[in-house]
Amino acid sequence: MKKESKRKIASVMAMAVLMASLAGCSRSGTGESNGDSAAKDGDYVIGLDCPMTGVNASFGEQLSYGAQMAVDEINGAGGINGKTLALSVQDDKSDPKEAATIATKFVADDSIVASIGYYNSSCGLSALPIINEGKLVTIVTGSSPDISEQTQKYGFRTEPSDMQQAVYAADWMVQDGRKKVAILYESTDYGMGQEEIITDILEESGAEIVCSEAYILGETKDFTNILTKVKNSGADSIFLAGTYTEGALIVKQRQSLGMDIPCYSSSSMFEVAFLEAAGEAAEGVKVQGVLVPDDPSETIQKFQSSYKEKFGDDKVAGTFSGHGYATVKMVAEAIENVGTDPDKMSEYIESTTFDAIYGTVSFNETHDLIFDSLKRLVVEDGKFVVVE
Known part of the structure; x- marks a missing residue:
């Protein structure tokens, strides 16, 4: 379907x-x-x-x-x-x-x-x-x-919106020279919406979507088969369109499979809980966000x-x-x-x-x-x- x-x-x-x-x-x-x-x-x-x-x-x-x-x-x-x-x-x-x-x-x-x-x-x-x-x-x-x-x-x-976040993420990926992108997304309105938008924007910029795989929020725990498809696709980067719970599992299992493929995401991975769940596998993951906990401004630190x-x-x-x-x-x-x-x-x-x-x-x-x-x-x- x-x-x-x-x-x-x-x-x-x-x-x-x-x-x-x-x-x-x-x-x-x-x-x-x-x-x-x-x-x-x-x-x-x-x-x-x-x-x-x-x-x-x-x-x-x-x-x-x-x-x-x-x-x-x-x-x-x-x-x-x-x-x-x-x-x-x-x-x-x-x-x-x-x-x-x-x-x-x-x-x-x-x-x-x-x-x-x-x-x-x-x-x-x-x-x-x-x-x-x-x-x-x-x-x-x-x-x-x-x-x-x-x-x-x-x-x-x-x-x-997903459009605002996708444009922001896609621009970053293009600036980093990503040409072959794999998209892993949760099968929700959020995940499917981001997958559609990021695909359109990246393809318009000349990048190729070499792999696009959905998973079930709260149910998919083993991403071995999906990550193997990513590895075999020749992807030079992964965009994660989902929340941090599955995101942490993906980057940990990516590391276990010996895959050194950079990961990007939107604000959904911008959570301390993602860092705690992913551990050292989170290193290098690129995200975007609004309220940064370590922002040195007086307003944020007081908050x-x-x-x-x-x-x-x-x-x-x-x-x-x-x-x-x-x-x-x-x-x-x-x-x-x-x-x-x-x-x-x-x-x-x-x-x-x-x-x-x-x-x-x-x-x-x-x-x-x-x-x-x-x-x-x-x-x-x-x-x-x-x-x-």
Whole structure:
């Protein structure tokens, strides 16, 4: 089956789930909360959908920790116009069906003034039609290009899109003289989207895709056969389109097979957990990211210090910690200036330039991120080092 057909079938299945979820979905107007206990503790409640369990739980942890830091800071400074803020954290388990159910719950709960999160692109895609129908301002972090078609009036995106990241990665590979590229991608909206885009960009630049292999997120553990195909293809580089869990397995097994082929990836590998899981096999891997833990700037180091103090010395604030923190701040600023009317909140967010923890942020006509602070990083001595 062709990849394009797989994506079409996946889209049809997702839409079936969405239509079922949308039935009876609307803002109740009762003022009663259907959220968890956290929702009862604040005058304003932000719903946070993220994977708190499963293979992407570390990203959910980052989002929730960053968001909670922002909530605590805002409340510590007197709240929003004298009212407190709280989170209603829901675990979507990286499952689009769960995300659709959670989005429906958020829309029906009048205490929730906005929602954030949706780490997985597939989860964001399943939720956005629901939140737009329900007029709930939502800021997602998924990177699939398809999200641009679903944001509409009430949805926004703070993670650089696959297109932005792929262009950035492809330019780097071309500058490094890569001519024969192997692409290994997870069979999700995120992975398939990146594979399509990076293929188009590299081929337009004159490079050849000599091998393109999919794997199953959370299930594929042995990459020997896939890496053997890469080795036999004559590839001079590998692009990894997936999350760090499988990425760590791939680079370790690449090393075990004696393959000295450079690896590139997007922000999904830019995680301390990737370094810990991959060990010395991560050396030389090239990635890109937004919030660099070792950034010497006073703002980032203060953020890192507060993060460790609150959540433990073993915790490191990563890109998605920054997203959780920044999106809460954006929502709070909108409420402070225009109140909780969703139309006014949407108009405020789309017309405002925000000073986020990782740089200046604004949104274009499709509510995609306008942001030019992606950084190139390479793993050296077990750390991510910025490439100037």
